Amino acid sequence: MRAGRRESDPWLVGSALVLVVLGLLNLLSMGMTSAAVRHAVLAVLGLGAMWVTSRMRVERIHRLGWLLYAATVVLLLAVPLVGVATKGAQRWLNLGVFTLQPSELAKAALVLVPAAILAGGYTLGRFAGVLLAAAVPIGLVALQPDLSTAIVLVAIVLLMLILARVPLLPMAPLFALGVASLPLAVLFLRPYQLERIHVFLSDSADPQGSGWAAWQADIAIGSGGLWGLWRQPQYTLRSEFLPEAEHDLAFASLVYGWGLVAGLVVAVASSVIVWRATVAARAARTREGALVAAGVGGLFGVHAVVSIAQSLSLLPHTGMPIPLFSYGGTAAIVGFVEIGLVLAVRRDGVARPLWATEPRRRRLPRGVSAGAVAVTVSLVAMTGIAWNMQTDRGAEFRAVSDGQLMRCIRLPAERGRILDRAGVPLAENVPEYTVSVVARMFADNRADIRDELAALLAITPDRLAATLHDAGTEVEAVLARVGPDQAAAIVNADLPWVLVYPTGRRHYPQGATLATVLGYVGVADAADMQTWPQLALGSRVGKAGVERRYDAALRGIDGSQCVYVDPSGNPVATADRVDPVRGHDLRLHLDAGLQRVATDALTAAVQSSGGDLGAAIVMDARTGAVLTMASVPGYDNNVYGPPVDAAALAASTGAPGPGRMLNHVFQSAAPPGSTFKIVVASANAKYGVVPPDQKLAGGASYTYGGHTFANWQPMGANSLVGAIQWSDNVYFYQLGERLGPERMAAAADELGVGRPSGIDLPGEIDGFLGTPESVAAIGGTWYPGSTLLMGIGQGTVTATPVQVARWTSGIATGSTVTPQLAASYGPGEGWVVPTAPPHPLSFADRLGPVRAGMRASAAAGTAGQLASLPVTAGAKTGTAEDPSAPGEGLNAWFSAVVPFETPEVVVTVLVRGGGFGSATAGPVVKRLLEEYLAQTRGAAPGR
Structure with a gap:
């Protein structure tokens, strides 16, 4: 063994452990404690498997490859029979203690088997053997159906053919066939897969529908900042809005919780694994060992690049995890086994450099260094894109992130009075109040609280329950309009999730004497929303006369009672309350x-x-x-309320006389x-x-x-x-x-x-x-x-x-x-x-x-x-x-x-x-x- 060179690779192992730790942090920040414990246990088991694999002699790797290949095929054949189905696809085997995804084993098998077949160099028979061996697991995975993983398996096989220095001419028909079959792939795609492609290709995807995952990934990365939002009390709820946050969009989730710095560490750790695998391939004693190490490095690189790219909406949402980082039992074990294979190749090359059976030039896989450079450049570029998202639109994304957590019930401000020069009221508010509740949260209250409110409203509990049921998915359920004494009694009862606020109904003591001067108040329409863009839906504004001209002073500032909601819109906790600010009284010169x-x-x-x-x-x-x-x-003008007294309004407008309004x-x-x-x-x-x-x-x-x-x-x-x-x-x-x-x-x-x-x-x-x-x-x-x-x-x-x-x-x-x-x-x-x-x-x-x-x-x-x-x-x-x-x-x-x-x-x-x-x-x-x-x-x- 040469002096100064070690059989182990602390950079490689350390990067793998960094990915595991970051995955744990991601799970813990989302409140997924049990998943984090499972992830840690699997990591420990994976480290054991890595150590065992790293002690393997390179000459025996091909045996492991064929054994893994055989096990993969058997398990893939079992999936349609006893597998677990999710979203219309059958991909997992339930083994009781944990679930196994055979397609993850196939990724490793299609690195090892082509390396074993092509270790002796290129021949047309070996080339055909690789294609035949690869066709079986790829076809079985495609039938699950798991088209995205099948495409990844195809990419792995092509990668191994390129690394093995197979001439490009025999591979040309494969590329032509792949391009020609792309339109036919649509026939095998599930509706949700078609939606993902549509979202990627279209700028008009509905953020609340098919574009939900992509939009939430943008929000997560754009609002995460350098150090993330995990310290905020509502982060666990915030993270619920990002789908597949522990799996496919784990990178976006990590940036959301722990910031772009943590995301950069994932990119760096992935790059280090790729480069250390490249170094092991260059130092390998045998051609097979070099292909295995280079293939593992390529596999990690492809996963990292595609996964981060889909989080940034640079690629369709393909369901690509990052090994060791994304949550997943099979992927974690297989990932550590692959790291162990790279260590075994490195150990063999360091321990027996003089026993090399063929010249280094022939052993060195094709384009391995260029591929590592491409992966590194891609990861750096995508990190820069994430940084630009944060600097250019960070404030916007943070506002969206905050806004989607909450639904706010408007608490209308009491409108200011209009007085004459001597203080005589010309326009005032009817002493009437709206009683409403946060529907689902109040419905979950104890029965005695619901009965108490029903008694205060002088209605039966059954009627109250029916009103809450009729509210459906609405956050607020309006129960009644009450007078001041009844409103005070409800407020003093201090019942949870109950709101009391003025109805905003207007009264004009002078009636027709001043109607054409004072005008009236109504619910804001589209024209009003253009005049005052900050108006909330349902706001009451002046529609004519003094009420219109001085609406800004009279209206006051609405308050709000906000509640935190989950992605389904269900209230889960009380958020901030802002009390309304009463409008100013307006005094006129009028007598x-x-x-x-x-x-x-x-x-x-x-x-x-x-x-x-x-x-x-x-x-x-x-x-x-x-x-x-x-x-x-x-x-x-009293007939305009609001609400409008339709009968009185019809009688008023039908009265004789021109231009009454x-x-x-x-x-x-x-x-x-x-x-x-x-x-x-x-x-x-x-x-x-x-x-x-x-x-x-x-x-x-x-x-x-x-x-x-x-x-x-x-x-x-x-x-x-x-x-x-x-x-x-x-x-x-x-x-x-x-x-x-x-x-x-x-x-x-x-x-x-x-x-x-x-x-x-x-x-x-x-x-x-x-x-x-x-x-x-x-x-x-x-x-x-x-x-x-x-x-x-x-x-x-x-x-x-x-x-x-x-x-x-x-x-x-x-x-x-x-x-x-x-x-x-x-x-x-x-x-x-x-x-x-x-x-x-x-x-x-x-x-x-x-x-x-x-x-x-x-x-x-x-x-x-x-x-x-x-x-x-x-x-x-x-x-x-x-x-x-x-x-x-x-x-x-x-x-x-x-x-x-x-x-x-x-x-x-x-x-x-x-x-x-x-x-x-x-x-x-x-x-x-x-x-x-x-x-x-x-x-x-x-x-």
């Missing part, structure tokens, strides 16, 4: 009392005049704070009539076309371009003040003609005509401000008379009441404001909702004559009924022709500001089809101003 007065007065005006709809707004002329926004007809203050536009004249007068102030004190010809009509345009009553010549005071159409026909549509439109645009006011409610419409260009753009024609009609707010001009209120207050104060309902939100005084600052008009310093006309109208003109107010007023009335209006087709408008010297509030009223503005809308404006002044100055309101 509930003034709103009721407005609604009552407006309803009376619509009914008495024969109109079909009405709108009234009271707004702070300095800030835009909306004090009242009445709209009739309305609807009862609309707030006509900002969602209905109509010709503004003479209220627009102060806008035209402001345009004259901006451009100075007609001096304010210049009188223009009066009369009962004005003729222009062969057409006659009527006045509402004959009048004499008027200056600007008189024309506004008495709403002189003839004056404004002439003024509009001289200004032209572009200059009127420029001033109107600055006053907000034809565009949204910016009110903090969804669904505002624009109205329309017509010019020759804008009318042509929609396919219309601008006639010469269109300019005159524009001068009196008819024709191509439509406006909403909120727009009329804006231009009225803008002219009175010199600045336009943005209407706003919300004042503040949050506890106590809360946080102020920011408002847009007033926007000064560029011609504010030239509006004196316009204001004088408004003052004259309220003192002794068309709006003279306001003269009896305790403060000064400025106003403009309007009676607009509207073909869409009922009756005589006249809309009644009235817009006023008080006190006029220092404006505080603007009131604008529209009654569509109401006739003359002074007669129909005027009393409503006066009533609202009286109520406002009574509240702010303590004077008794007039009637």
